[in-house]
Structures are given as C-alpha cells and as structure tokens.
Amino acid sequence: MPKYLVLGCGLVGSVIAADLALDKDSETTVADIHKEALERVARNNRIKTIYLDFSDELKLIEAIREYDVIVSAVPGFLGHNTLKTIINEGKNAVDIAFMPENSLGLDSLAKEKNVTAVVDCGVSPGLSNLAVGLASLYFDQYLEGNIYVGGLPMKRSKPYEYNTVFSLPDVIEEYTRPARAIENGELVEYKALEEVLITEAPFIGTLEGFKSDGLRSLLETIEVEDLTEYTLRYPGHIATMKLLRDTGFFNTEPIRVNDKDIVPRDVTIELLRDMWRLQEGDSDICFLKVESIGLKDEKLHQHLFMLIDQLDPKTGFTAMARTTGFPASMTARLIAKGVVKEKGVLPLELLAANRDYVDTLFKGLEYRDINIMIEEIEVPEDIE
Amino acid sequence: MPKYLVLGCGLVGSVIAADLALDKDSETTVADIHKEALERVARNNRIKTIYLDFSDELKLIEAIREYDVIVSAVPGFLGHNTLKTIINEGKNAVDIAFMPENSLGLDSLAKEKNVTAVVDCGVSPGLSNLAVGLASLYFDQYLEGNIYVGGLPMKRSKPYEYNTVFSLPDVIEEYTRPARAIENGELVEYKALEEVLITEAPFIGTLEGFKSDGLRSLLETIEVEDLTEYTLRYPGHIATMKLLRDTGFFNTEPIRVNDKDIVPRDVTIELLRDMWRLQEGDSDICFLKVESIGLKDEKLHQHLFMLIDQLDPKTGFTAMARTTGFPASMTARLIAKGVVKEKGVLPLELLAANRDYVDTLFKGLEYRDINIMIEEIEVPEDIE
8 A cells, every 4th residue: 555745735735645645545644844734634534744844854754764655845945955865765756846956966866776756747847848758759850849838817817917826936936037948959048038929828818928947857858959948928927027027126135225134026025925816716727738840750740738727616726736736646656556667867758658657647637637638740741 | 686595406406506596696505415416516606505404494594594585496395394484484485395285375474474485386386387377367268277297218218118307206106196186176086097098299209198196286276177187108107107006016004024124115216216217318308288278258269388398418407307497496586586576375377477477487498498389279160
C-alpha cells in the first residue's frame, strides 16, 4: 500500500492531497507550517496531517522517512533545498515548487541515490514540457515550438481583468524577471513585458501574450531551432503591468518615504491582494496551447497540444489548482505503481517516451474532466 | 514708487517677481523659507529677498508692513491664513495660492479694512473666471459655460504623457477630490475621473477631459444654468490615473506593510516625482478655452475665450508659470496704479466689468506673448 506525503497545503498542495486520498489502497499525509490550512484539509478523514517547518532540515528528514513518494508543493524559495533533501534521503519525489534554481543540477545525485524525481510537474511548466517532448518525438527535426499559457478569471472586471490563482509575489515575478527563449538554436533573454503578441483562444476570444520565463529545463533538454513561452492575459493587462513596473511599483529596492525605508513592491502587493482575490462564486479558466512545427519524412508537420479547464463548482478547486495538481498526483501514483521507473531528475519532456505513463496520465486527467487535445497533421504545401 | 512683496519663490512666484522687477519705477522683494530658491531669484539684482517662514504670523505681519501690494504665491495649505493676515493688516493683495478654503469668506473683512484682494488670479482659476465674467456681461441670459484647461508636455512620452508643471500633490488632489459643477442652476458634485469627454484642441489635437474642481468662486458669483470645468490630458491618461486611484495608490489612509504604517500616496508621489519631472530642454503647453452660450436680444449667442501658450526658451519660464504668473503680476501693477479700485475679495469674474483693467491686462499679456482670442457670435439658427 503506497504511502504519500504532500509537503505544502496551499492552493495546489491541498488539491493534490485530496486527489491522492481518493485511492482506497493508499495512505495520504500532508505537512505544513500553517495550522489553519492543515485543519481545513483534515476535514477529509482519509488525509492525515503533520505540523512541519520545511526549512528545518532534520525535522524534514524525520518526517519523510516512512513515505514512498514525496510530493513537494512548498513555496518556490524553499523548493530547491527541500527537493535536495528528499533525493538525498533516497525518496522518490514529484515536485511542483516553482523554484528559481535549476533542478537538473540534482540529476547525478538522484541517479546515485537510485531515485525518481519528476520535477516541474504542473501545467506550465509541466504538461507544456510533456507537449514539447511529444512533439520532439513526433518530428524528425523539431523546428519551432510556442507555448501559450494563461490563468484567467471567467469574469472580466476592469481595470485589471485578472485574479490571482497562485502566489501573488510569483505573479509579479513574471512581470519583472527576464524571459529566456531559444532563437535560431541559441539561448536569448528578453526583458519582461516588452513584446506583446495577440492571439485567439477557443471559448475565450482575443488574448495578449508576453514572453515569460517558463521554459526552464526545456532550454537544455530539447533540440529545437525556436522555442518560446508566452503568458496570456486579457488585452490591456500587459500595458497596465508595464505601467506599474516602469513607474517603480514593483521595485524591490527600498526608497526613502517620510524617513522610512519602503520597498514599493511590498506596498503594491498589499494593495493588489484584495483587488486580485478570486471571489467566492467566481470561476477561473486555465488555457494551455503548445504549437509545434517540424519536419517528418521531409514534410512540414504541425503538432498541436491544447487544454482548457475551469473551476470545478463541485469541489471548488480552481482550474489552476486542478491543472497543476492533478498531473502531480497522477505522477505520484504512477511512480508508486512502477509505471515510472526512470531514475534521475525528470522534467516531463523526458517522460514523453514512456507511452504507459503518458497514456495513463491522460486517462487520469480525462477522468478528472481535463481533456487534452492532440493534433498531428501535415501542413498543406500551399501555406508552407 | 510702488513696492511689491511676493510671498513664495516657487515655479510661479519667481516668475511674478521677475516680471514685476521689469518696471524701473518700482521695488520688488521676494520672501520665502527656501534659501536656495531665494538665491536663485536674487541673481536678478533688481529683486531683493527676505528669509521668511509664512506660518509665523508675527514675522509675516512685520515683513509686509512697508509694501503696497502683496502677491501671495504660497503653498495652498498656507494660503488662507496668509491672505487673512494680509487683509487684516490693511494691505492690498493678489493671490494665486490654490487654497482649499473659500476666500470669499474674507470679503467683509477686506471691505472693512478698505482693501483690494484679487484672488485666484492665475490661469484657471484666474483667466477662466474673467472669461466667464465677460460672457456673463455679454449675454442677457447666461445659459451654459464650459471651461477646458490643461497643462501638457510638448513631448508625449509613454506611459503617462504628462509632466508636472505645478505641485505634484496638488495634481494628485485633482484626481481624487470631487468636482463641483452647476447643472440646471443647482450645485452638483462628481466623483473625480468618472466621466471622460473627448475634445479637439488647436495645434495639439485630440485630448481627454475630466470634470475638475476649479469653479470655486464661480459657484457663487455667476448666474448660469450649467457651468463645468474640465481638466485636459492626452488620451489614456485619465484611465491610467483611475487605475492607480482605484488600486489604492492615491490613498491617504495608512496601510500596514512589514510592520510599518505606510501612506500609499506618499510612496506614489516619491515614484512619480522623477518620472513626471519636466526635463531640461522639454517644453510645456498651457491651453485654456472657455465656451459660453447665452441669449442676447432674444437670440442664441456664443462667447468663446481661448489662449494657448508654451514654455519661453529665452527665460525658461514654463507656459504654466507664465499664464499663472503674468495675470498676477499685471494685476498687482494695476492695483498699484489705481486701475483696480474695487474693494473686497475679488475673483476675476468680478473685475470683468472694469474695462480699463481688462484692456490693460490683455495688452500686458499680449506684450508677454500670451494672446487671448475672444469671439462673440450669434449662433446660426440652423444649428440652434
């Protein structure tokens, strides 16, 4: 009987735990430092809870000892150390902590410890990596890939037409952190929010996209001419964020105001927190499209991967938590069941060749009402 | 030989002093608490300076004793007390301090002391009041007046297309203070920035206007059906200010950030100060149009008053300082010369009937390259 431990009881961690607890033949435990969050998740009597400070390494080592698969959904800044500890203790891991560090650096340690550590196992990074991996296997030569991903509110209220469905500081980080992409086979960096693209999304309509820094492991693992991630928002949002950023509202350098040192970003986060909160009764949408072009049998082909999800009114789980959490919970299961046997640090593009894994993951997502559309077609010659 | 004292050595006060100092047969002195500002203005050796804290009433009384006309260009919050002291000491005054209080409340004191106190003697309030006063005299029945006024940068740099040519806190005040207008003969109040009008300005092009609180004395002195002041900006600016205001960046209530009480507006002012500064070599534009409609001999007539000015590269005086400062300096002269003999607190609409004053003021402005266009026409019946 597999024993799962979920580290982190936030928006996504709680969904992962609830999903794992559906399995009768398993045991699910959640650890966190936030007692109210633990109490909330413990209303499901199939979930056990542990009070744990992830930054206390000895306590963390002790906590994970008796579990088979550890799912890390800790805050990004704790992500790398937590994952390193799990691997070092010889435990299999699934990770969705959006850590700034490169987790591939732990690959040799994972192999040495004979551990499976599936990282960036959410929606994007996550399913987007899998889409790129599948496209890469489909083509003889992978030419161009574009990832479009957006978490959007169903209800479009001015002036922002945006609600946070994950950490607010991480959202602002997207607006300030340079975006890395591959262009003509080379790594290039873009200032955030500087280039805006207009695109159409089914059921949603016109959206804007800006180059964002979600490629991560794909920058190293995939051979491709051009690869870019775009984060999508309703039109106008990007100019607004650029305005706030360029005025200095996202600055992390303190400024002197009335004899106090103030970090403008902290004030901005405080003001946006209420304004951007998804209200009770409101719904979110998660949209992911990965469009790839490549050569197959010397012809131009297109590989298209798409999903669109929305908040589940039965559970109250947001689309963002569902599309991030279910790939992680499914992957934890498939490690426990021996479907994923690969060792090392594995972003999802490296599991694309594991047909068993991919098929079971997609069936599991479909069962949870997340339908992935994949289209592989030869591009007609006249539009080549 | 008239002796002038200018209180306040800021953007406008220094222009008033420089203009008064052109008269050979007069003496001009400037008082301020800012020593660097005094040193700057004292480079003109026809201007004397006094170090003075306006909030020290006894020092103020002593300072004004030997002068004939006192021009008050002090910060708005000191305006009312300063004017009251001047009047109470029996001194004639010209005031451009944008005080929140109603200066008409000092009228009986001014009459009792036999003093001439011309108030709101800038561009708008100021020349706009004169325009409304002239229209009111022209019509038998004044139906509708609209004041359009804007201080704009010549160079339109995104995202704000705006530079401050007067006090930054006062600009933000315009975006938050409710605007008073007259509608169907009644006083009405509008939330700031809520209603936007599109208009065309000669030489400038399309502008946006929002209802602003510049009518002041006109709300009491003029009999009219409808009267509104609009502040003009380049298109898009108002939505941006509304965004900042609605997010809370203009809030004066402190919020708790990292265990400190922070007033968001103070942080915003700090960030905007540099961004909105008119740079060396950049020019500003001041545009004022007052459009009035009324009945004359039982026909519909239009009274139009317009001026457009820009920074003077010879002196470096901004259009805003010129159009605000020259009406004040001219009026100080005309009080000294006995052209303005009226007693009491006099906003410019109450001087419209003094033809000598109006003609000399307009000639003086023309000599300083500020050309006022006035058009009085019968409205053709077919567009009635």
